[in-house]
Amino acid sequence: xxxxxxxxxxxxxxxxxxxxxxxxxxxxxxxxxxxxxxxxxxxxxxxxxxxxxxxxxxxxxxxxxxxxxxxxxxxxxxxxxxxxxxxxxxxxxxxxxxxxxxxxxxxxxxxxxxxxxxxxxxxxxxxxxxxxxxxxxxxxxxxxxxxxxxxxxxxxxxxxxxxxxxxxxxxxxxxxxxxxxxxxxxxxxxxxxxxxxxxxxxxxxxxxxxxxxxxxxxxxxxxxxxxxxxxxxxxxxxxxxxxxxxxxxxxxxxxxxxxxxxxxxxxxxxxxxxxxx
Amino acid sequence: xxxxxxxxxxxxxxxxxxxxxxxxxxxxxxxxxxxxxxxxxxxxxxxxxxxxxxxxxxxxxxxxxxxxxxxxxxxxxxxxxxxxxxxxxxxxxxxxxxxxxxxxxxxxxxxxxxxxxxxxxxxxxxxxxxxxxxxxxxxxxxxxxxxxxxxxxxxxxxxxxxxxxxxxxxxxxxxxxxxxxxx
Numbered sequence: 001x002x003x004x005x006x007x008x009x010x011x012x013x014x015x016x017x018x019x020x021x022x023x024x025x026x027x028x029x030x031x032x033x034x035x036x037x038x039x040x041x042x043x044x045x046x047x048x049x050x051x052x053x054x055x056x057x058x059x060x061x062x063x064x065x066x067x068x069x070x071x072x073x074x075x076x077x078x079x080x081x082x083x084x085x086x087x088x089x090x091x092x093x094x095x096x097x098x099x100x101x102x103x104x105x106x107x108x109x110x111x112x113x114x115x116x117x118x119x120x121x122x123x124x125x126x127x128x129x130x131x132x133x134x135x136x137x138x139x140x141x142x143x144x145x146x147x148x149x150x151x152x153x154x155x156x157x158x159x160x161x162x163x164x165x166x167x168x169x170x171x172x173x174x175x176x177x178x179x180x181x182x183x184x185x186x187x188x189x190x191x192x193x194x195x196x197x198x199x200x201x202x203x204x205x206x207x208x209x210x211x212x213x214x215x216x217x218x219x220x221x222x223x224x225x226x227x228x229x230x231x232x233x234x235x236x237x238x239x240x241x242x243x244x245x246x247x248x249x250x251x252x253x254x255x256x257x258x259x260x261x262x263x264x265x266x267x268x269x270x271x272x273x274x275x276x277x
Numbered sequence: 278x279x280x281x282x283x284x285x286x287x288x289x290x291x292x293x294x295x296x297x298x299x300x301x302x303x304x305x306x307x308x309x310x311x312x313x314x315x316x317x318x319x320x321x322x323x324x325x326x327x328x329x330x331x332x333x334x335x336x337x338x339x340x341x342x343x344x345x346x347x348x349x350x351x352x353x354x355x356x357x358x359x360x361x362x363x364x365x366x367x368x369x370x371x372x373x374x375x376x377x378x379x380x381x382x383x384x385x386x387x388x389x390x391x392x393x394x395x396x397x398x399x400x401x402x403x404x405x406x407x408x409x410x411x412x413x414x415x416x417x418x419x420x421x422x423x424x425x426x427x428x429x430x431x432x433x434x435x436x437x438x439x440x441x442x443x444x445x446x447x448x449x450x451x452x453x454x455x456x457x458x459x460x
Binding site: 054 | 323344352412
């Protein structure tokens, strides 16, 4: 079986249509500036939004494909690296456990999608999550997948759990709560292994944390995640602390989210001005 | 009757005005709205799925944001099905206000979320009965989000979904009673 599979080779059937982060960012339309900005007090994904059901369905599909990619990422880490030399057996065991969890999450997200009224492949699949899982260094994978990707999952699941709680949707609230507990464990695994493997290699640790910063900014999706009400979901600080993120790290992720939001707004203004002129 | 679709060309999405106009003309005829001017003003700057509808005796204005006509599988591409559903939604809302017992309904922006969901259920049910493919469960979920998650709420949904004719007074009262029973 092939090692280090590139993102372009992810196996999907004809129901799926994949797009890249670049495709997504090339979209000059927005919900952030101009009329759209004025028409909403907040972009937070809550039941109070008029388009709440549709937005929640789209996010649930994003979670579904994200879980598939997380499963593929954890599975590839078990396979891509030589046991003992490149990655300890216990790390691979943790990744195998994570793959098992992600497979369950795929099933749960699929059932929730049915419940909310969407179909497999109804929305485009952004492959940016798996891209973070393509590094040749297992430590960078831990930083990119377990800390950045799974950290994002904590923020998203917290938003969806609260959505279910406010709307009175018993299944959504219950399922998201249980998946959230798993994600906290996955982040903690990443944090623990990152510290352990780089204990005597500060340069490698620095490189891994820098990579995590890049991935965290990418996963802010142009400001979809930040402390600002303009973002769809917030930084879930309490659950992130439980997963081993320090307050400084959470502040840093929040700053990256604000940077991404402001850069995206500037980019959209530029695109829209270019058309007007 | 004149049907106008704007804009003529698009900068942010790959939509086709002539194609949209053909769908709108067909739908206007099917819904008996071929005796009134209709302006379909697509807001291509916004990716939201909102549809704004305003009605006077002489003109129906339907202003969907581009997300409402988009193929969610292929961002920025137009979906024939979503275009059809969005135009039908806008036209049925306008027809309800003009000729369907909804003259006293508040303006769209003044509707509460449960009222809007109840009216959407009545509209989407009629679209489904026109044999246009749509995911009923998505509208069940929307109704539940606004009225509660219970069998009693689902029964009200079915009643509205299968309703051939109602008035604003009946619909708003049904929605309010459902919300109060759930609360």
